[in-house]
Amino acid sequence: MNEKQLERMEHGxxxxxxxxxxxxxxxxxxxxxxxxxxxxQTEDEMFDLIHQMRTRIIKSPAFTSEHILGAILFEMTMNRKIDDLYTADYLWEKKGIVPFLKVDQGLADLENGVQLMKPLTKLDDLLKTANERHIFGTKMRSVIKEANPEGIKNLIAQQFEVGKRIAAAGLVPILEPEVDIHAPEKERCEELLLAACWEELKGLDATTKIMFKLTIPSQDNYYQVLMDDPHVVRVVALSGGYSRTEADVKLARNTGLIASFSRALLNDLKVSETDDEFDHTLAEAIKEIYDASIS
Structure with a gap:
């Protein structure tokens, strides 16, 4: 684990x-x-285009460590280069931004009100490559749609089980048990999630470090207890389908909770924009999300 990156993620x-x-x-x-x-026409061509988009974002003068702590990458992005450096090295060496890697392989079918992660058949190989590519941490997503105690307990158990494997490989896992913002009993789902996380945290080795990526809670500051746990490096929030404005307003009411947005960050960017227009659009989005994250 890179101690400078850990310090940045904990306190930056x-x-x-x-x-x-x-x-x-x-x-x-x-x-x-x-x-x-x-x-x-082909998947390779599609991935070439998305890498060009991501490269444009990462190389933008608006995309800096002044506002951005880390960036989560897809496996293909990790294994490609920007200006002759692997993407994670470019992020850290040129931008001072901590690199993470998405490691899940998608969602299983809905059962007991939740969607668990599909079996992570590539995990060991991914973790080996992640270390070779100087990745700091990982992210994996599952989804809660109903307030089903058994389903939520199983989902959190799966997140922690995989998270411990990742931590043992020297990386910091971001556990992402997303609560669907349209869940009919969203607040009850969050109660069950927090209780299950608290039980799992008590069983962790004292040296294990993890992060959480969670839906912005219905009750402000509801996840403060997780932020205060010594195992937890940071708790970050997903936008979950909210517009950027709505997500920012909700986020700003939660002290210490910071954003980890995708659509809410990128939605307004267009390939047709000039570089100046693109950088201005990105800078506006970054500043709004940053302000909500430090409130």
């Missing part, structure tokens, strides 16, 4: 940019950027 001001759209979500991300499916 800013937020985490989520640039980890995978194969399934890449067409939608490109479409939002202004590139439709007629612009590519």
């Amino acid at each position: 001001p800013g937020f985490i940019a989520a640039l980890d759209q995978s194969g399934g979500s890449t067409p939608k991300a490109l479409a939002g950027y202004g590139i439709d499916g007629t612009a590519y």
Whole structure:
């Protein structure tokens, strides 16, 4: 573990940019950027285009460590280069931004009110490569849709089980048990989630470090108890389908909770913009999210 990166993630001001759209979500991300499916014929061409988009974001003068603590990457992005440096090295060496890697392989079907992660069959190889590519931490997502105690307990147990494997490999896992913002009993889901996380935290080795990426809670400052736990490096928030304005307002009411936004960060960027226009659009989004994260 890089101690300078750990210190930055524990105490630095800013937020985490989520640039980890995978194969399934890449067409939608490109479409939002202004590139439709007629612009590519193969998956390789699609990934070339999304890497060009991510490279433009990362190299932008608006994308700096002044406001951004870390960036979450997709496996393909980790294994590609920006200006002859692997992406994680470019982020840290040129920008001072801590690199993370998405490691889950998608969601299983809904059962007991939740969607667990599909089996992580590539995890050991991914962790080996992540260390070789100087990745600091990882991220993995599962989703809670109903206030089902058994389902939520199983989901949190899966997150912690995988998280311990990741921590044993020398990386800091971000556990992402997302609560669907449209869940009919969202607040009850959050109660069950917090209780299950608290039980799992008590069983961790004293040296294990983890992070959480959570839906902005219905009750302000509800996750403060997680932030205060010595195992927890940081608690970050996903935008979860809220608009950037709505997500920022909700985030700002939660002291110490910082953003890890994807769509809310990137939605207004367009391939047709000039570099100056693109940098201005990105800078505006970054400043709004940063201000909400440090409130």
